[in-house]
Amino acid sequence: xxxxxxxxxxxxxxxxxxxxxxxxxxxxxxxxxxxxxxxxxxxxxxxxxxxxxxxxxxxxxxxxxxxxxxxxxxxxxxxxxxxxxxxxxxxxxxxxxxxxxxxxxxxxxxxxxxxxxxxxxxxxxxxxxxxxxxxxxxxxxxxxxxxxxxxxxxxxxxxxxxxxxxxxxxxxxxxxxxxxxxxxxxxxxxxxxxxxxxxxxxxxxxxxxxxxxxxxxxxxxxxxxxxxxxxxxxxxxxxxxxxxxxxxxxxxxxxxxxxxxxxxxxxxxxxxxxxxxxxxxxxxxxxxxxxxxxxxxxxxxxxxxxxxxxxxxxxxxxxxxxxxxxxxxxxxxxxxxxxxxxxxxxxxxxxxxxxxxxxxxxxxxxxxxxxxxxxxxxxxxxxxxxxxxxxxxxxxxxxxxxxxxxxxxxxxxxxxxxxxxxxxxxxxxxxxxxxxxxxxxxxxxxxxxxxxxxxxxxxxxxxxxxxxxxxxxxxxxxxxxxxxxxxxxxxxx
Amino acid sequence: xxxxxxxxxxxxxxxxxxxxxxxxxxxxxxxxxxxxxxxxxxxxxxxxxxxxxxxxxxxxxxxxxxxxxxxxxxxxxxxxxxxxxxxxxxxxxxxxxxxxxxxxxxxxxxxxxxxxxxxxxxxxxxxxxxxxxxxxxxxxxxxxxxxxxxxxxxxxxxxxxxxxxxxxxxxxxxxxxxxxxxxxxxxxxxxxxxxxxxxxxxxxxxxxxxxxxxxxxxxxxxxxxxxxxxxxxxxxxxxxxxxxxxxxxxxxxxxxxxxxxxxxxxxxxxxxxxxxxxxxxxxxxxxxxxxxxxxxxxxxxxxxxxxxxxxxxxxxxxxxxxxxxxxxxxxxxxxxxxxxxxxxxxxxxxxxxxxxxxxxxxxxxxxxxxxxxxxxxxxxxxxxxxxxxxxxxxxxxxxxxxxxxxxxxxxxxxxxxxxxxxxxxxxxxxxxxxxxxxxxxxxxxxxxxxxxxxxxxxxxxxxxxxxxxxxxxxxxxxxxxxxxxxxxxxxxx
Numbered sequence: 008x009x010x011x012x013x014x015x016x017x018x019x020x021x022x023x024x025x026x027x028x029x030x031x032x033x034x035x036x037x038x039x040x041x042x043x044x045x046x047x048x049x050x051x052x053x054x055x056x057x058x059x060x061x062x063x064x065x066x067x068x069x070x071x072x073x074x075x076x077x078x079x080x081x082x083x084x085x086x087x088x089x090x091x092x093x094x095x096x097x098x099x100x101x102x103x104x105x106x107x108x109x110x111x112x113x114x115x116x117x118x119x120x121x122x123x124x125x126x127x128x129x130x131x132x133x134x135x136x137x138x139x140x141x142x143x144x145x146x147x148x149x150x151x152x153x154x155x156x157x158x159x160x161x162x163x164x165x166x167x168x169x170x171x172x173x174x175x176x177x178x179x180x181x182x183x184x185x186x187x188x189x190x191x192x193x194x195x196x197x198x199x200x201x202x203x204x205x206x207x208x209x210x211x212x213x214x215x216x217x218x219x220x221x222x223x224x225x226x227x228x229x230x231x232x233x234x235x236x237x238x239x240x241x242x243x244x245x246x247x248x249x250x251x252x253x254x255x256x257x258x259x260x261x262x263x264x265x266x267x268x269x270x271x272x273x274x275x276x277x278x279x280x281x282x283x284x285x286x287x288x289x290x291x292x293x294x295x296x297x298x299x300x301x302x303x304x305x306x307x308x309x310x311x312x313x314x315x316x317x318x319x320x321x322x323x324x325x326x327x328x329x330x331x332x333x334x335x336x337x338x339x340x341x342x343x344x345x346x347x348x349x350x351x352x353x354x355x356x357x358x359x360x361x362x363x364x365x366x367x368x369x370x371x372x373x374x375x376x377x378x379x380x381x382x383x384x385x386x387x388x389x390x391x392x393x394x395x396x397x398x399x400x401x402x403x404x405x406x407x408x409x410x411x412x413x414x415x416x417x418x419x420x421x422x423x424x425x426x427x428x429x430x431x432x433x434x435x436x437x438x439x440x441x442x443x444x445x446x447x448x449x450x451x452x453x454x455x456x457x458x459x460x461x462x463x464x465x466x467x468x469x470x471x472x473x474x475x476x477x478x479x480x481x482x483x484x485x486x487x488x489x490x491x492x493x494x495x496x497x498x499x500x
Numbered sequence: 501x502x503x504x505x506x507x508x509x510x511x512x513x514x515x516x517x518x519x520x521x522x523x524x525x526x527x528x529x530x531x532x533x534x535x536x537x538x539x540x541x542x543x544x545x546x547x548x549x550x551x552x553x554x555x556x557x558x559x560x561x562x563x564x565x566x567x568x569x570x571x572x573x574x575x576x577x578x579x580x581x582x583x584x585x586x587x588x589x590x591x592x593x594x595x596x597x598x599x600x601x602x603x604x605x606x607x608x609x610x611x612x613x614x615x616x617x618x619x620x621x622x623x624x625x626x627x628x629x630x631x632x633x634x635x636x637x638x639x640x641x642x643x644x645x646x647x648x649x650x651x652x653x654x655x656x657x658x659x660x661x662x663x664x665x666x667x668x669x670x671x672x673x674x675x676x677x678x679x680x681x682x683x684x685x686x687x688x689x690x691x692x693x694x695x696x697x698x699x700x701x702x703x704x705x706x707x708x709x710x711x712x713x714x715x716x717x718x719x720x721x722x723x724x725x726x727x728x729x730x731x732x733x734x735x736x737x738x739x740x741x742x743x744x745x746x747x748x749x750x751x752x753x754x755x756x757x758x759x760x761x762x763x764x765x766x767x768x769x770x771x772x773x774x775x776x777x778x779x780x781x782x783x784x785x786x787x788x789x790x791x792x793x794x795x796x797x798x799x800x801x802x803x804x805x806x807x808x809x810x811x812x813x814x815x816x817x818x819x820x821x822x823x824x825x826x827x828x829x830x831x832x833x834x835x836x837x838x839x840x841x842x843x844x845x846x847x848x849x850x851x852x853x854x855x856x857x858x859x860x861x862x863x864x865x866x867x868x869x870x871x872x873x874x875x876x877x878x879x880x881x882x883x884x885x886x887x888x889x890x891x892x893x894x895x896x897x898x899x900x901x902x903x904x905x906x907x908x909x910x911x912x913x914x915x916x917x918x919x920x921x922x923x924x925x926x927x928x929x930x931x932x933x934x935x936x937x938x939x940x941x942x943x944x945x946x947x948x949x950x951x952x953x954x955x956x957x958x959x960x961x962x963x964x965x966x967x968x969x970x971x972x973x974x975x976x977x978x979x980x981x982x983x984x985x986x987x988x989x990x991x992x993x
Binding site for chain 2: 196200253373404409
């Protein structure tokens with residue numbers, strides 16, 4: 008699903024929305040009265056370009072077109088989704104929403120990035136309340152999947168469903184908040200923790216750095232994957248959740264937290280926090296910290312992706328939705344047409360594949376070639392069904408020969424083209440070429456054996472796979488033997 | 501630093517402490533009156549053995565010896581650290597601490613795992629208050645680094661310093677809480693969030709699963725790497741932390757959170773939470789969830805390790821402390837003695853190197869060989885100083901030939917032995933053999949070129965490196981040419 012989106016209000020949040028839409032193939036029309044808006048959105052987009060595409064193991068659609076407009080009416084023309092991210096003042100939100108509704112399509116959905124206002128407050132006095140919802144994102148919007156989607160009874164169910172489908176197609180996770188409350192859900196927790204943290208700093212119990220360490224070395228990293236309740240479920244063990252909560256009861260009334268009071272934000276407290284934060288993080292510029300944060304998020308989200316859990320499971324689901332249109336060579340029914348090299352991989356080099364210089368590290372070349380081999384196996388019918396079948400099997404790599412010819416940077420769009428050198432009985436001999444455009448980066452020659460997963464010993468594959476290999480071999484018979492294939496590491500001494 | 505530790509009180513927390521000590525080479529003496537204690541500690545230890553050793557990129561010391569004892573006096577004999585993890589009742593803690601102090605060495609440190617009591621409460625009436633501190637861990641203790649170390653004025657500064665050094669040597673991060681308060685630091689946040697979550701479930705605003713998703717798809721994954729203040733510092737942008745906090749002021753007094761009230765934990769609310777939790781996670785057993793959690797934590801912590809940030813930076817510091825005793829072959833001054841294969845890698849296969857079957861994935865063999873090559877480069881003087889020197893350079897891999905001979909499971913202790921085939925001018929030709937015990941898992945043949953990092957073109961290395969290669973080559977001249985080296989991928993057609 009692609010189309011045209013309008014971004015009303017730039018800055019970090021609006022810019023993040025713009026990047027999320029653009030990199031998922033949408034055209035984006037932006038309006039922000041700030042003369043610096045174009046630069047600011049450009050900076051967010053720059054961060055997004057280096058981090059988002061590689062998060063996906065499937066190629067994203069080509070980037071959409073970004074245009075800047077002098078007024079709201081021009082920006083919203085033709086937009087199917089309009090995202091409002093102006094400052095948190097209700098009067099300003101009302102004026103902005105009125106201007107949007109005066110010009111936008113009646114079928115468009117208007118999402119508000121508000122963290123504090125309820126959707127009924129935004130809809131109050133609107134020309135068409137049913138087209139306005141809260142769609143509250145989390146910074147950085149181009150990486151974090153959570154969107155709190157808060158409708159009211161004024162929104163038709165079809166609008167809510169359409170909003171969910173559209174947000175999901177952007178790789179987002181719309182959390183449908185069924186009952187509007189102040190601050191939605193997540194910010195209620197943030198608010199509670201923030202207040203408690205202010206007390207700890209004010210009372211001199213802990214510095215900002217000590218508080219951050221107390222979070223990120225302990226429960227923070229737990230919450231990144233399981234949240235609160237599932238974490239406690241595991242901690243509670245076999246006795247069960249009911250037992251665990253019941254025993255938690257008494258301490259709830261202990262006067263641990265100071266949240267009954269609101270700390271006074273004096274100049275002294277503000278100054279103390281700012282000073283401590285400088286001592287903690289001042290050696291990094293904000294730009295550096297943004298890049299460090301994005302690197303960390305991409306690396307952790309891709310780690311969760313490998314485990315198919317949490318934010319990583321969302322990414323895998325998004326990849327699965329992207330794959331049909333990924334442009335890779337087609338399946339077993341199209342083998343006769345593959346009379347040239349087969350496209351088995353097309354992706355961006357992700358941040359976690361690179362070293363501190365931003366170059367793809369040695370072992371990730373093999374990672375990419377292994378993915379290309381997996382895709383080739385799918386192509387000839389050795390897919391997940393075949394591998395799961397007790398009567399089936401799989402191909403195991405016996406030997407690999409990689410030649411590194413050129414370097415690739417994070418974000419580079421690489422592709423792998425594959426030639427079948429031999430597919431006979433249990434033997435499979437493949438030759439991969441990895442390119443960035445016309446630049447040959449590496450070649451990977453792989454000899455695989457078909458193995459029974461029961462005995463873990465070599466055996467012939469199914470007749471269907473053997474026949475697929477014969478057909479592909481015939482189709483590719485006109486291709487020359489690749490330069491560098493079948494050779495030993497050159498004895499250059 | 502290794503020695504003997506005593507664990508008083510088993511269960512998930514005591515078992516986690518036992519595993520942390522054992523896998524870092526300490527002997528552990530355990531006491532728990534529960535007849536199931538041995539089984540329970542064994543289960544935690546089983547989880548730890550599959551996840552902790554591979555977290556490290558350096559080999560851990562050999563595992564210590566675990567013994568079970570009938571009484572506290574026997575358990576604490578000869579222990580330098582005694583960890584108390586009995587249930588959270590002050591009278592029980594006092595009785596236990598008295599029994600420990602009646603038998604333990606006066607030089608031992610007694611840490612309490614209490615999450616709620618202040619150290620002065622524990623020290624109250626003790627024979628030697630100065631030897632008791634709070635050392636509050638986070639579950640799973642064998643993976644999460646945070647320990648809240650809370651002393652009082654009764655503890656001599658040397659005791660606090662010794663406790664910090666000992667905990668750090670276990671790969672833990674002792675957060676020195678300088679002023680004792682109820683619930684220390686982290687649990688004040690957990691308590692605040694927990695209360696707010698109970699309200700949301702009670703009021704039907706969100707289910708346990710929706711709350712977990714609101715955390716783990718948004719701020720949870722942010723907090724895993726930067727915590728609260730640094731995250732806001734980045735979000736605040738160039739305007740600075742002071743400006744950001746000041747603007748936050750007004751909304752602190754908004755009545756968002758309901759934390760002023762304590763929710764009543766009725767049977768109805770307990771039942772609702774338990775039911776929702778079953779719906780959310782009931783398809784996984786607690787054992788499965790433990791493994792899933794550990795896989796996720798290891799994968800994320802190793803992702804942060806690669807970024808050298810947060811919990812990952814702690815792991816790198818711990819590896820650096822382990823490395824001198826890691827048993828790998830020595831440096832450039834010992835080359836003449838390396839007349840056999842050089843030990844260039846010794847490590848456990850980490851969870852994030854394996855596929856869903858627990859087998860090491862293809863590209864991680866190259867990951868291991870690349871680490872072995874890095875170690876070999878250090879050995880001949882191509883170390884981080886040389887690479888950072890503008891007049892220096894580095895070796896880039898030009899070709900790689902891997903033969904996969906056998907499989908390796910998560911947790912397997914692998915080692916790589918390396919033979920120098922050629923080191924002359926810009927050329928370096930290495931042959932790695934990867935073993936699990938006597939089992940040859942794979943060989944890696946690598947041809948590298950020395951490259952100037954300025955021009956990125958091949959050139960000769962420094963005279964010191966050339967001389968090191970000549971010396972090593974002479975030392976290894978008696979080794980036979982390795983089987984499989986210098987060969988092409990076998991033409992088996």
